[in-house]
Amino acid sequence: MEGKITLKDLAKMINISTSTISKALNDSPEISKKTKDRVKEIAALHHYRPNRLAQSLKNNKTKTIGVIIPEVLSQFFAMAVHGIETIANKNGYMVIICLSNESLRKEADSLDMMINANVEGVIMSLSKETQSLDDYSHFKNALRYKLPFVLFDRTSEKIECDKISINDELASLEATNYLIKMGRKKIVFLSTISGTSVGEKRKNGYVKEMQNHMFSEIILDINNYKDFETKLLNTIINNKIDGIVAADELSAVSSIKYALKHSFRIPEDISVIGFNNGRLGKSFVPSLTVVDQQAKKQGERAAEILIDRLEMRLMGGIKHEFLETTIIGRDSTLLKSRENK
């Protein structure tokens, strides 16, 4: 990057002080219309663009927000990023993204980088490792500087900041109930995100609803996709499973895949419901019934809340906002119309 024109360059060209130029470009009332016009004309002519670095240093504002997410390959987080980016851009903020890859260390490093880069605030969803170790010491620095924070989806009560999520326990309870209402009794809760707040809450919701109906709980935690097929199959056979509540989209779809492979019919033999309304479940055959957790909206609200804080439109105590969820019924569960037959 070379040859960028500066205020000083402009000043020399038209023999006006840099102070005046600066004020003119910023439309200060101190400056006469005539000068303003002249300055703006020459600035446009030479494609002058203020150096944001210098502005930031002076104003202590970088117009940049940091985003730290566990991964971007999951549709949920991609959708959230899309939401964040939309709102940020609309408000003139840039977005710096780091991926924690579910690692505490990487999350901490990313947070440090962002603090050093003077982001004005951070939006994040905690890594699996952070949540299972329950270790938030890497937030100390950020909190000391009063760096504004918004946590979404994978949140923690141990961090004092604004939060946005769905009510995971309730949503999972409703998902379980959705299968029960269709006459399913042997329902397994399948999770590849156990250890995360979200995973645990969804597990709780499932457990509660099963208990409400005096059904016995069947929990299947899978940490590695290599074990997926055998573990799932064993569980299905041993427990005569007729319903699956999966804690995310990919695992829901994968469970259908393997069930079909072993000649179980979906939804006739086994009904499946998953989380997140993404492309994967929508395109799948059979299409996946899901809890819509409004991924994009979560990202949007996270960004809105953060920016409202930054621009002082939102004052006062922190809050945890919960987004409504709905169940989108598709082919992986028995349809209501079929129930009556």
Add this chain to the structure above:
Amino acid sequence: MEGKITLKDLAKMINISTSTISKALNDSPEISKKTKDRVKEIAALHHYRPNRLAQSLKNNKTKTIGVIIPEVLSQFFAMAVHGIETIANKNGYMVIICLSNESLRKEADSLDMMINANVEGVIMSLSKETQSLDDYSHFKNALRYKLPFVLFDRTSEKIECDKISINDELASLEATNYLIKMGRKKIVFLSTISGTSVGEKRKNGYVKEMQNHMFSEIILDINNYKDFETKLLNTIINNKIDGIVAADELSAVSSIKYALKHSFRIPEDISVIGFNNGRLGKSFVPSLTVVDQQAKKQGERAAEILIDRLEMRLMGGIKHEFLETTIIGRDSTLLKSRENK
């Protein structure tokens, strides 16, 4: 963000000039070991972190690279971002991401933002609109400043910069050949990205290979997923389609979905091959045969090339690097073993 400690603060504490402190922290040979130790100790004690804004302003280096992609919901771009982020972080660079949403205007705005934010270089994949209008005037500014650029996947010869991609024409030709070798003759080329460089090249590859075999070409461009089902179905029936080469992952999977819905068997009646080795195709039932375009690797190489340029490890003329593609045979095409039966 408040109360960040500065060099000046440190200087006051231990009565040493800021110059010396700065040099000590940067391990300058000018400074005695004793002073260095003392300075480092006090810096650590107070969690001193240099203000990158100030450093950047002085050094004219921001250690930040910009990424502009059409969207992040597509697995291909998510995988590329993952690759970029990995390499960038390994080398101490931050990543600013903007989404063009396939719009020329948004792409231009993003580019401007990035220039203003003093990114050291930019990695991008062109928006659909940019490519179909063939309008690159928004690059003028960036090129004037000699901003280092790497284009990946959706590239253009009209922009002078390093590029990385696969050989789309060849890959598509091979994909078509893959179906032909299995005895397919009525093959349609299905694209939702016509107008992009990538879409056009893949179309050409398909056309060439069909002509090589004296088969008639059948092209189906779909601009809106609303028309997908009817358009596809008409084409299948009118042309007695027995093979589909789809230009991306989602459209490949969607074509299977609709074909199945209308009682065509996959792969027995129709073989389908798509582009990009992502989660969607891998999880799908039947699993999707794909051209692996090494999405993550494209991101990684793009970042490596850019950083090599920035750090002067890569000098001389620009180059276009092509990554090898392979076909990953799965259930959506007839398997070789079955051919022999």
Add this chain to the structure above:
DNA sequence: CTGAAAGCGCTTACAG
């Protein structure tokens, strides 16, 4: 209405 001066937090050539 315009401009000189100071300062944001660093780095570095130069002097001592």
Add this chain to the structure above:
DNA sequence: CTGAAAGCGCTTACAG
């Protein structure tokens, strides 16, 4: 080996 000074490109309180 240490420090005073200048400067990166801006903004803004202050003087005129």
